[in-house]
Amino acid sequence: MEYRLPEFDDWETAQPHAMWAEARGHCPVVSVEPQPWEETGSFHVLGHDDVGVVLRDPRTFSSTINGDFMGPFMGDLILALDGEEHRDYRNLVAPAFRRSNLDRWRTELIEPIVGRLLGAVQPVGRADLVADFTAHYPVQVICGIVGVPLEDHEQFTTWAEQINFGPLDPEAGMAASAAMAEYLAPLVEARRSAPTGDLLSELVNAEVDGERLSEERLYGFLRLLLPAGAETTYRALGSALVALLTLPHVRERVEADRSLIPRLVEETLRWETSITMVMRRTTVDTELAGCPIPAGSPVTVLSGSAGRDPGRWPDPDDFDLDREAGAHFGFGGGPHLCLGMHLARLEMEVGVAAVLDMLPGVRLDGDAPAPEVSGYAFRGPAALPVVFDAHPRRGDATVSNG
Numbered sequence: 001m002e003y004r005l006p007e008f009d010d011w012e013t014a015q016p017h018a019m020w021a022e023a024r025g026h027c028p029v030v031s032v033e034p035q036p037w038e039e040t041g042s043f044h045v046l047g048h049d050d051v052g053v054v055l056r057d058p059r060t061f062s063s064t065i066n067g068d069f070m071g072p073f074m075g076d077l078i079l080a081l082d083g084e085e086h087r088d089y090r091n092l093v094a095p096a097f098r099r100s101n102l103d104r105w106r107t108e109l110i111e112p113i114v115g116r117l118l119g120a121v122q123p124v125g126r127a128d129l130v131a132d133f134t135a136h137y138p139v140q141v142i143c144g145i146v147g148v149p150l151e152d153h154e155q156f157t158t159w160a161e162q163i164n165f166g167p168l169d170p171e172a173g174m175a176a177s178a179a180m181a182e183y184l185a186p187l188v189e190a191r192r193s194a195p196t197g198d199l200l201s202e203l204v205n206a207e208v209d210g211e212r213l214s215e216e217r218l219y220g221f222l223r224l225l226l227p228a229g230a231e232t233t234y235r236a237l238g239s240a241l242v243a244l245l246t247l248p249h250v251r252e253r254v255e256a257d258r259s260l261i262p263r264l265v266e267e268t269l270r271w272e273t274s275i276t277m278v279m280r281r282t283t284v285d286t287e288l289a290g291c292p293i294p295a296g297s298p299v300t301v302l303s304g305s306a307g308r309d310p311g312r313w314p315d316p317d318d319f320d321l322d323r324e325a326g327a328h329f330g331f332g333g334g335p336h337l338c339l340g341m342h343l344a345r346l347e348m349e350v351g352v353a354a355v356l357d358m359l360p361g362v363r364l365d366g367d368a369p370a371p372e373v374s375g376y377a378f379r380g381p382a383a384l385p386v387v388f389d390a391h392p393r394r395g396d397a398t399v400s401n402g
Contacts, residue, residue, distance in 0.1 A: 011168065014376035016276070017317070020046055020305035028309075029291040032300075042298035043291070046305040048312035048329075050289050054280055054301050055333035058082050061280035061299055063336060069279060073166035073173040075220035079336065086335060092206045092213075093221065096145070096199045097339045102346050109144040110350050113137060118358040125390030126365060129241055129355065130383050134234045138347055142229025145343075146222070147187065147198030156180070160227035164378065180226070181219050188218065199225075233344045235274035235380025236330070237351050239373045240264055242381050243271070243319050244352060245364055246371065250319060258353060263321045265348045269307075269330030271319050272373045274380055276304025278332060303329035304379065359388040 023030050028047025045051050054061045067080030078089050117136055121127040139160065140153045148156065159176040166173020188204050195201035203221055206213060213221070243250055244264065254260050280299040287293065307328050308316040331338035338344070355362055364370065368385035 011165075011376040012378075012382070013374050015374060016304070016376050017308055020302060021308065024305060024309060027289065027291060028311075029289040029293075031291065042300055043288075043293050044300045044302055045288065046302050046309070047289065048306040048309040051301050051303055051306040051329055052333060053288065054299060055278075055329065055336070058086075058335055060283055060286050062283050063280060065279045065281040065298060069167050072170070073163045073177045074223040075177070076214070076217040077220050077224060079224065082335075088208050089217070089221075090335075090339070092203065092208065093199075093225070094339055096202060097343060099342055102342060105141070105145065105343065106346060106350065109141050110347060113140045113144075113150075114350055114354045115358075118354055122358060123390055123392050126385070126387045127359070128383050128385050130234075130238055130381055133355075134238045134241070134351070134384075137351060138233035138237070138344075139226075139230035141343075141347060142226060145199050145229070146225060147191070147196060147200035148184075148226070152183075155183075156226055157230055160230045163223060163227050164231055177223060180223060184219065184222055228338075229340060229343075231378065232274045233340075233347050235375075235378060236268060236272075236344065237348045238380040238384060239272040239274065240268040240348055240352055241355060241384055242371050242373055243268055244355075245362070245384070245386065247319055250321060253321060254352075255356065258356075260321055261349050261352050262345070263325060264352060265345055266325040266328070267319055267321060267323055268348070270313070270323070270328035271307065272379050273304045273307050273328070273330045274378060276375075276379055277302050277377055278336075303332070359386070360391075361389040362386050363388070 023044065024046045028045070028050050030044050030046065032042050032044050045054055062082050063086070064080050064082060067077055071077055071080060078086065078093075081089060114137060117133050121132050127133065135157060136153060139157045140150050143150055143153050143156060159180045162169070162172045162176035163180070166177070187200060191198075191201040191204045195205060200222075203213065203218060244254060245251065250264065254264055278301045280301060282293050282295050282297045282299060284295050285292070286295075293299065306312070307330070310316050312327070313323065331341040331344070363386060365385035365387050368383075371381045371384045373379055373381055
């Protein structure tokens, strides 16, 4: 039996959890009628165990479909590669994101950026933690890692959002893609002749099988890294702060014991995954949860639904700091497990600790609407108005270790 998904007028304000729960009750894998922009129907995978099966079996569930959806906006994508080719190109970027670099990034980029952003609002006594903090923080970090001037981060934030929503607004997505490449071109040429040790220098001089990256693949890497490093972490951090500030039992425990911040981060990634879906395509006729899926079928893997599967977690809609950590799909799974997951965790942990340390008495602004996490494909709060005990800024703000 086919399942008809409700249509959303605005994917940014959608609240799909109830719909996903209803669909899971129907079957953990459902056949879905074509959407207006699709030629054929597809299959949605909603259950936790079945999501894991798909993500860990690239032979049956290929990633090449990502090139169809995001290739026009991002270019030649590592997300659309499978097998040995994927491993070769992933290995170009993987060393930059190893754990050994985290301490350096924390000292050189993460803590100074957090200090500047929160230090700017300290004397005011009120802020929107999205507009004033989270929307600027991770994109500045990834710009610093790649080698893009931090002063241009707002432009990259705009481009990142337009590229990510390219399938819904192709004209804006294509324009953002072209503009980002035009901006990056002189930086790429400069790094070819004079490498500076940043990630951009490594990419422009990297080789696979004795050959340097093609221009199309190089810009594909950059169009993926910059939006991925910006969009996903800022939304996830916003959701973590919503949980901290709206759930008294969470706030009380974290304030009393800062060692719980990593647990807050992990539970956030299960409770409100910032990217709720990834795409695959079947390479052969197969079956999942008793549902036959023909070869060539688009498969939407709903990690956002898997995070609320009651078959995996009791009371999955509740935010529980004592849940088992790390069993979610907030960073995907299988060969395409997110390269930046350690960086994202660190950014979220430092960000949460800094809000508590630098904005004493931080609490929701009672004169503003209550914040909520929203969105269909991407989830996070659109605004997070708070008030706190203001105090004059004295020199450069610093961030404690939490």
